Amino acid sequence: MKQLDPLFFPKSVALVGATPDPAKLGGIVLRNLLRLKGTVYSVNPKYGEVLGIPSFPSVTELPETVDLSVILRPAAEVPALLEAHRGKARFVLIVSAGFAEAGAPELQADIIRIGREGGLRLVGPNCLGLYNPRHRLDTMFLPHACLKRPKSGNVAVVSQSGAVMICLLDAIRMSNTGISKVVNYGNAVDLDAPEVYRYLADDGDTAVVVSYLESVGDGRAFLDAARFLSDRKPLLILKAGKGAGGGAAAFSHTGRLAGNYEVFHSLMNHYGLHEAADFDELLDGAKAVSYQRPAPGTRVCIITNGGGSGVLAADECTRRGLELPCLPEGVLRGLRASFPSFYTVANPIDLTGQVRVDDYREALFAVRDVCDGFLVIALTGVAGVTLRLADHLREFREQVGKPLVVHIAQGGVAPRLIRLVERAGIPVYPSPERAVRGLASLLVKGEPHG
């Protein structure tokens, strides 16, 4: 058994501060925890039973040593509660806020000391904790009516911030991808990103790791773990707290110094680690690598039915260091022979507003061997783009297997087409530039992953 298995697959969970009241955090978390594939205990001296499970006055009374205990009580009560956990829990998740991030570093020092002396592993404080759909583990104090959970999938999320974590969860759900494991570790008094990275590196359910950071405790340990992970699967990191204002905000958020961003950034670069510039870029990259595996090479062909959209995509390719090679004379001749004279046969290939859907197929297969990645732009405002495009894209993807992303914009068959294309394992993006950002994370300059 690996070290973090009891955290992600707990056989038994205690909730300190459980209540039957659905309007209170303790009532929300209890309802979410009751879905667990395992035993759940309530700890609350006010009740003998809560929502059909036994409730104990203190963790000391629990009938077993639980894998995970979740504390939902005010910060001032946490040290005494933690003392009581000695020998009764492996991991203790402290959801409560009000520690270093709120100007109470001594309270935080107390819980660190108690955890060490008691042999307790700590997660948090000031966090939402865990979500593992395969084990139906969910410690988030967010009602399902407010946050729909994403389905089971291959994306892991490691986030210092709870807010960014829930934004990522929702965005991943909307991307038609799914989640392997999620952890939000807040002030990180014990469990921190490096340990989770190493665990996920060997996790068979996880194909890609998306990580949001504001601060790094031990820089060396962080970089080593990040490299260990990213040698095995794609790791996308968004580091916030970059400027003066953001750095100060990051400090008040989790009580750790954001550090000098320039130093962080140059070390990331030096170690070949991939960094996203902002939330949308993190998401666009994550979507791509959750759909397809990265492959070597940087030569891109753009096939579009809108000239301007092709130009915007070409600009973004240049910014991302992707090439738009000239197509070989033989390929050009073949395409010119089959297409009307007003199509532009070059790279981008512009099939214009008068496109017929089979033109996309012809263009794709003509360039299959001369490029490493492909961007198809389909503006559905014109009548020639039909749902059959999804069949052509699926066929190309199955036969050729190289990275392929699609930008579909507005109107007509767009919603149905997007669904069909994504079901075929091809990610769709809402703007030309975002599609190129997705493609860029699938095209690696050195060796492929895996």
Next chain:
Amino acid sequence: MKQLDPLFFPKSVALVGATPDPAKLGGIVLRNLLRLKGTVYSVNPKYGEVLGIPSFPSVTELPETVDLSVILRPAAEVPALLEAHRGKARFVLIVSAGFAEAGAPELQADIIRIGREGGLRLVGPNCLGLYNPRHRLDTMFLPHACLKRPKSGNVAVVSQSGAVMICLLDAIRMSNTGISKVVNYGNAVDLDAPEVYRYLADDGDTAVVVSYLESVGDGRAFLDAARFLSDRKPLLILKAGKGAGGGAAAFSHTGRLAGNYEVFHSLMNHYGLHEAADFDELLDGAKAVSYQRPAPGTRVCIITNGGGSGVLAADECTRRGLELPCLPEGVLRGLRASFPSFYTVANPIDLTGQVRVDDYREALFAVRDVCDGFLVIALTGVAGVTLRLADHLREFREQVGKPLVVHIAQGGVAPRLIRLVERAGIPVYPSPERAVRGLASLLVKGEPHG
């Protein structure tokens, strides 16, 4: 009457290449044109009548000189057709492609000459033309089933590319804003951006102009017109064809050289003209200035219920040259007195996942006088964010009047809340960084517009 009035408000329009067949471009455009507040004539020797309107064998037979004639016939036929227009039309819109952009510069030279000799103003070729909802003018060859038209509003679109124009139209519709006038001028053999900019500068229906360019014919004329316009109302420009690949793509797209982007960029900067980096940024800025008027000052206050989202927004403020001032001691003291100790009272103000909706109101009014613009972040995954937030935001906007934008993410009441907030004249964005980009276009370093 201003020079471009017959173009945007034609009393009579002829369609050369009209057909009753709804599957052909001539059938689609005819259906869209028939909504016009004015007279429409078909020109097609095959018919005596099309869809209930008279059809003439040639423009020479038209019973009047039309304000606008639209040519939908293949490129090779256009010179002869254009000859026939002499004295029969003020403006001729050439939708057809197949000129300089398709390697036929001599055909393009022909139509330029014929237009000049015949005293005809030309739009295009290789374009979609015009959309003016107030006059129900619509020359686009896109069926309504494929592209829903945005409602009437205050945003003008001036686009060299038809594809980017239709993407903008759809995005503007989704932003709950509306359109004043749209023109897509393609290869720009006669009508070009500068003339349109000057017309829109004095257009009472237009509050903001969004412009997509790939090339600029006369650089001096362009910059003069852009300054003339942007002295009167916000002008947002996206210049594509930036890198080597994009520049080549832009050339094959409209047959004009993209020019050296660095030179363009530094001139734009020099003249204080606003340039968007990509499609999404163009859209985010346009949305903001279509909802609210820009105001002077760069001091921003962020009020959030998610710490990490606040940090990401703070980072983007730094990148955009916006300040996050420390709040005065009196303001801090007041907020600390009313809020729980685990809220972070600083800038950003972090109301945490335990926020109550009235806390937003309290925070906003506390900082009203110490900042120039405000970003409210509401993560609806937590139970405390209710629809009443829209009332608080409306009240603040009405009483204080300073720029205010909102980021709302995922779940629960989000869709209804977004609608209510936008109805109150406050733009909502899907990520912290995009919200800051919107706010940045409302905060001007020098004098305010208007």
